[in-house]
Amino acid sequence: MSLLQVKNLVVEFPSRHGTLRALDGISFDIAPGEILGVVGESGAGKSLTGASIIGLLEPPGRIASGSITLQGERIDHLSNDQMRHIRGRKIGAIFQDPLTSLNPLYTVGRQIMETIQAHLPVSHEEAKQRAIRLLQDTGIPAAAERIEHYPHQFSGGMRQRVVIALALAAEPQLIVADEPTTALDVSIQAQIIGLLKSICKERGAAVMLITHDMGVIAETCDRVAVMYAGRIAEIGPVHQVINQPSHPYTSGLMASIPDMSSDRERLNQIDGAMPRLNAIPPGCAFNPRCPQVFDRCRQERPELMPARATQAACWRVEGGAA
Amino acid sequence: MNAHKRAQPLVVAHDLAKTFDVSAPWLNRVLEGKPRQLLHAVDGVSFEIQRGQTLALVGESGCGKSTVARLLVGLYEPTRGGLTFDQQDAHAAFKSPDAKAMRKRIQMIFQDPYASLNPRWTVEAIIGEPLQEHGMISNAAELQARVAELLQSVGLSALDMPKYPHQFSGGQRQRISIARALATAPEFLVCDEPTSALDVSVQAQVLNIMKDLQRERGLTYLFISHNLAVVRHVSDQVGVMYLGRLVELADKHSLFSNPQHPYTRMLLDAIPKMHDTGQARTPVQGEVPNPLNPPSGCSFHPRCPLVTERCKTERPAWRELKGIKIACHLAA
Numbered sequence: 041m042s043l044l045q046v047k048n049l050v051v052e053f054p055s056r057h058g059t060l061r062a063l064d065g066i067s068f069d070i071a072p073g074e075i076l077g078v079v080g081e082s083g084a085g086k087s088l089t090g091a092s093i094i095g096l097l098e099p100p101g102r103i104a105s106g107s108i109t110l111q112g113e114r115i116d117h118l119s120n121d122q123m124r125h126i127r128g129r130k131i132g133a134i135f136q137d138p139l140t141s142l143n144p145l146y147t148v149g150r151q152i153m154e155t156i157q158a159h160l161p162v163s164h165e166e167a168k169q170r171a172i173r174l175l176q177d178t179g180i181p182a183a184a185e186r187i188e189h190y191p192h193q194f195s196g197g198m199r200q201r202v203v204i205a206l207a208l209a210a211e212p213q214l215i216v217a218d219e220p221t222t223a224l225d226v227s228i229q230a231q232i233i234g235l236l237k238s239i240c241k242e243r244g245a246a247v248m249l250i251t252h253d254m255g256v257i258a259e260t261c262d263r264v265a266v267m268y269a270g271r272i273a274e275i276g277p278v279h280q281v282i283n284q285p286s287h288p289y290t291s292g293l294m295a296s297i298p299d300m301s302s303d304r305e306r307l308n309q310i311d312g313a314m315p316r317l318n319a320i321p322p323g324c325a326f327n328p329r330c331p332q333v334f335d336r337c338r339q340e341r342p343e344l345m346p347a348r349a350t351q352a353a354c355w356r357v358e359g360g361a362a
Numbered sequence: 363m364n365a366h367k368r369a370q371p372l373v374v375a376h377d378l379a380k381t382f383d384v385s386a387p388w389l390n391r392v393l394e395g396k397p398r399q400l401l402h403a404v405d406g407v408s409f410e411i412q413r414g415q416t417l418a419l420v421g422e423s424g425c426g427k428s429t430v431a432r433l434l435v436g437l438y439e440p441t442r443g444g445l446t447f448d449q450q451d452a453h454a455a456f457k458s459p460d461a462k463a464m465r466k467r468i469q470m471i472f473q474d475p476y477a478s479l480n481p482r483w484t485v486e487a488i489i490g491e492p493l494q495e496h497g498m499i500s501n502a503a504e505l506q507a508r509v510a511e512l513l514q515s516v517g518l519s520a521l522d523m524p525k526y527p528h529q530f531s532g533g534q535r536q537r538i539s540i541a542r543a544l545a546t547a548p549e550f551l552v553c554d555e556p557t558s559a560l561d562v563s564v565q566a567q568v569l570n571i572m573k574d575l576q577r578e579r580g581l582t583y584l585f586i587s588h589n590l591a592v593v594r595h596v597s598d599q600v601g602v603m604y605l606g607r608l609v610e611l612a613d614k615h616s617l618f619s620n621p622q623h624p625y626t627r628m629l630l631d632a633i634p635k636m637h638d639t640g641q642a643r644t645p646v647q648g649e650v651p652n653p654l655n656p657p658s659g660c661s662f663h664p665r666c667p668l669v670t671e672r673c674k675t676e677r678p679a680w681r682e683l684k685g686i687k688i689a690c691h692l693a694a
Contacts, residue, residue, distance in 0.1 A: 081561035227632045230632040253634065294636075299636060300591050305573075
């Protein structure tokens with residue numbers, strides 16, 4: 041049974057000029073212990089998908105239809121109070137900027153212990169021991185002393201380790217990590233990704249890793265979902281999506297990334313830009329930029345369908361042709 | 363342009379250094395006995411760029427690459443060392459009465475196209491300002507014609523002139539920045555992380571335009587980035603910076619195929635690889651130290667896997683080695 045199941049999720053933002061549909065029928069699931077990557081350009085809806093799952097959708101944004109099921113229980117219509125018991129205990133969250141995720145007025149130890157005691161029936165002393173162990177596990181040297189330190193006394197990479205420890209504190213089965221390494225330098229980024237991967241594997245926690253960095257996805261994930269204009273364009277095992285993409289958007293995206301192993305004079309570019317929410321074209325949202333567009337793409341919207349090794353929302357792959 | 367001129371590098375930075383005074387205010391220093399504190403943001407950087415070539419500077423945040431960019435365009439005055447542009451002392455020229463003549467030849471593109479364009483100006487005003495400032499046009503009709511031409515050269519349309527920056531996407535805005543930088547027909551463009559704020563598909567558009575413009579106009583670039591894959595794509599030469607100093611400077615091919623400095627190797631190892639999935643990369647040790655209190659000797663020694671006693675005490679000299687330049691005791 042899958043751990044998390046998202047079905048036909050629609051997120052809308054009512055505005056003066058009509059309702060904007062930011063997520064339009066997102067469906068995927070995550071198996072226990074699996075790492076699912078979610079990749080796409082800014083505005084594709086990857087962070088909104090994450091926010092919907094952890095119940096932190098900013099009003100006026102709301103889930104208009106569809107369902108989110110965690111371990112067989114629907115969590116998309118829970119009240120804030122009910123959701124608070126799930127956040128932290130069942131779903132941990134890691135955000136981009138470690139400085140804003142931590143309270144600058146409390147020591148990191150107090151913050152981790154608070155999370156542990158809020159969700160697990162343990163004594164103060166036991167919580168402290170757990171906090172120290174968590175910091176050790178996330179690779180913070182001299183954890184027993186560091187637990188008394190405030191966030192500003194940690195460097196950027198160390199802070200993100202603290203945030204990971206905090207997300208794991210109540211032993212959740214799912215971690216939603218939204219651009220966890222984007223604010224970090226490349227050398228630190230490698231350390232944090234390695235840590236996230238190993239620590240979640242050890243504890244059997246599944247991860248939904250949201251990032252725009254295809255390299256990070258390639259190194260970390262089991263499966264990947266490529267998002268475009270509020271929909272999933274392609275989803276499948278990470279090797280297949282990268283090496284033999286079926287959706288023209290995925291191929292274009294892959295070809296536009298400067299690669300360390302090729303010597304092309306020009307990068308492959310996708311002309312144009314992703315449409316704004318109020319101007320999503322009819323049919324396939326990618327059709328104005330698609331090099332393989334044909335009539336049907338402009339009229340009918342493709343749903344995800346089996347392609348060679350993945351699932352792609354593209355009329356070209358219908359019937360496994362492409 | 364005569365043959366003699368072509369052989370001379372267009373840009374020569376010689377021992378450039380910039381120190382910032384980050385001491386506590388005078389009263390606190392007196393009352394609390396705090397010492398003066400100097401931050402050596404750039405500490406003796408030397409390089410040359412040939413006309414029509416691209417030098418890329420890479421390094422992690424805080425290594426001083428943006429300070430170098432600001433020194434090159436004259437936004438900062440160097441504490442030590444100097445910059446020769448086309449055989450003239452650039453910083454003397456920036457201070458002379460006809461500073462404009464020098465400024466016209468060196469322009470800059472900034473990282474964030476959302477912050478570097480005035481939101482209350484039309485595209486025509488944004489791109490037209492340098493033309494008017496440098497007296498390059500005589501009437502409104504000529505201004506419009508030039509702006510239209512510049513917009514077309516970066517793949518936008520003359521119809522975009524009356525629009526405001528918010529009507530454009532990030533990639534289009536960065537193209538407007540490029541058109542503005544090109545307005546004075548400069549020879550040298552300093553680009554500080556020009557594509558870091560952009561999505562990859564849009565980044566490819568901007569990088570392609572920059573390469574096309576370089577080919578058409580013989581532009582010389584200093585390209586600053588922390589993304590080594592982008593650097594490998596655009597540059598001819600690459601300089602790697604660490605805590606205010608260059609640690610390795612080499613042509614692109616030898617730097618990427620045969621990196622000599624342990625820090626360069628570490629950076630290359632840290633790049634996530636797209637096509638050999640599932641492979642763990644060499645773990646990277648430690649973090650960048652506080653630049654206010656850099657380590658003794660070679661500033662990379664606390665993170666270096668090959669560290670020796672000598673590295674901890676003696677700062678390695680900047681020397682030439684088999685066609686590349688490097689600052690490391692162990693390279694041979």
